[in-house]
Amino acid sequence: MSSFQFYSAKKLLNLIQDSKAMNICDIMLKAEEELTRNNRDRIFENMRYRLSIMKDAISSELSNEKKSKSKMIGGESEKMKEIKNENIFLSEIMRRACEYSLAVMEKNARMGRIVAAPTAGSSGILPGGIIATEECLHLSEDKSVEALFTAGAIGIIIAHNATFSAAEAGCQAEVGASSAMAAAALSSMRGMSPEQCINAAALALKNMLGLACDPIGGLVEVPCVKRNALGISHAMTASDMSLAGIKSVVPFDEVVLAMNNVAKSMGENIRETSRGGLAVSDTAKEIIERIREKRRK
Amino acid sequence: MSDTWSVFDIIGPIMVGPSSSHTAGACKLGIMARYIFGKTPKIVHIELHGSFGDVKEGHCTDLAIVGGLLGMLPSNKNICTSDERAKEEGMEYSFQANNLGDDQHPNTVRFTLQADDRTQVITGCSVGGGKAIITEIDKIPVYLTGNYSSLLVCFDNTNFSLNTLLQHIAQKNITIVNTETTIYKNRTLADIEIKEYFYPKTVQEISTLNGVEWARYINHFSHYPQ
CATH class of the missing domain: 3.30.70.260 (ACT domain)
Known part of the structure; x- marks a missing residue:
């Protein structure tokens, strides 16, 4: 019996070739149909529902300048929206992606409802990139839903060979994985080939290897919120590089294994314990003291 | 890893923030413990191992676990106020950061649940992206996903x-x-x-x-x- 399950990018590309599928999204849908015995429409609509939650998170959070409980976060997306400078480096699509990523992460920090993609700490990257691209390139909503399946396919390869747990592998497994997924997803939205999509994911993930998870006070706020905006800009750069024909010397599957290997060398202090890195900076100590005092009152 | 992954494990779960492993995964462990115990416990003691113990409050891990024990799903907005619900339902709980052994997953939790003169000890871990596994029930090793x-x-x-x-x-x-x-x-x-x-x-x-x-x-x- 032929199967559409895949555990590597190599297998994914072979499946696309053998089944004459159009793209990564097609194979991902077939694999999900096979795994869950749900029909294609139901699966597609389920993903559309997730996209709608992502859109809600963005629209409800924009212009919300309220600070989070810790006072570390709040109003970032608004600032990114209002930026007016003729010398701005970012293109409109990238600026908007950053604004939206920040909005989702602010929502998350306030215990709002979001879609983990693949985790909550990296939940701003995909919505930011995909929705900004949909708007700026005037694409149909279906294209965004398809992009989420493409992102999911990249995520599944990472899940099978590594992890999304920052406690095991640091932030490379969260923002790193998410930006690789976004690089492929956004590439697919502008019609790049499956090989180019996977190459973009490889370029994005490579540059995130070894990223520490060192949140201040254990909160998903600093550096997580801003790192999502930087993560989506990073994914867009990777996609543009792939579009330009720049190839990752190390193929995607090997980059994922390298991520695992790097994780083994990372100390516990920088794996979501808040015992190292930014979490023990002088500023972090002051903030934690302030939060504790507030709690005692 | 021999698990199967649905695309919605990756683009999902739909959840209340802020952390998939420390909030959504923790909540799932609470629900599974509740299912296994069979009812809302009267008293429950919750031991948090590793990273779970270190960053509990920042990630609302405590509220998420309590919410789960009361039957709330990770997408339930009432998780933020699960401590009040616990009071209403008369469920007493206590948390403790504890080293449960070096071979344990960094996000491990051990529940000791009590009601009607019955005690059950359940261990599980949150493995990332909102996935959770129950690994032990009353010293019997299991693998419930x-x-x-x-x-x-x-x-x-x-x-x-x-x-x-x-x-x-x-x-x-x-x-x-x-x-x-x-x-x-x-x-x-x-x-x-x-x-x-x-x-x-x-x-x-x-x-x-x-x-x-x-x-x-x-x-x-x-x-x-x-």
Whole structure:
């Protein structure tokens, strides 16, 4: 019996070739149909529902300048929206992606409802990139839903060979994985080939290897919120590089294994314990003291 | 990793923030512990190992676990106020950061649940992206992911057997997908993966069979709207 399950990018590309599928999204849908015995429409609509939650998170959070409980976060997306400078480096699509990523992460920090993609700490990257691209390139909503399946396919390869747990592998497994997924997803939205999509994911993930998870006070706020905006800009750069024909010397599957290997060398202090890195900076100590005092009152 | 991954494990779960492993995964562990215990506990002691213990408050891990124990799903907005709900329902709880052993996953939690003179100890871990696994029930090693519906039956293997149990289930015309058993001393824990729903009456019947200590139906977490 032929199967559409895949555990590597190599297998994914072979499946696309053998089944004459159009793209990564097609194979991902077939694999999900096979795994869950749900029909294609139901699966597609389920993903559309997730996209709608992502859109809600963005629209409800924009212009919300309220600070989070810790006072570390709040109003970032608004600032990114209002930026007016003729010398701005970012293109409109990238600026908007950053604004939206920040909005989702602010929502998350306030215990709002979001879609983990693949985790909550990296939940701003995909919505930011995909929705900004949909708007700026005037694409149909279906294209965004398809992009989420493409992102999911990249995520599944990472899940099978590594992890999304920052406690095991640091932030490379969260923002790193998410930006690789976004690089492929956004590439697919502008019609790049499956090989180019996977190459973009490889370029994005490579540059995130070894990223520490060192949140201040254990909160998903600093550096997580801003790192999502930087993560989506990073994914867009990777996609543009792939579009330009720049190839990752190390193929995607090997980059994922390298991520695992790097994780083994990372100390516990920088794996979501808040015992190292930014979490023990002088500023972090002051903030934690302030939060504790507030709690005692 | 031999697990299967649905695309909605990756683009999902839909959840209340801020952390998939420390909030959504923690909440799932709470729900699974509740399913296994069979009801809302009167008193529950929760030990948090590793990263779980270190960043509990920042990630609302405590509220998420309590919410789960009260039956709330990770997408339930009321998780933020689960401490108040616990008071209303008369569930007492306590948290403690504890080293549960170096071989444990960094996000491990151990529940000691009590009600009606009954105590159960359940251990599980949150493995990232909102996925959670129950690894031990009363010292018996298990591997419950919540991906499938299953019937859990703990029995004394000196006067009951798996065959008797399977025969009983077969009579109800229930399709068994997979059966896993773990034996610890004179007790066996059978994890019977099924396709259909188990009626509470059937579970009740099984739990009263001679030699059966307890039986529970564990509903799976569906990625699809019901």
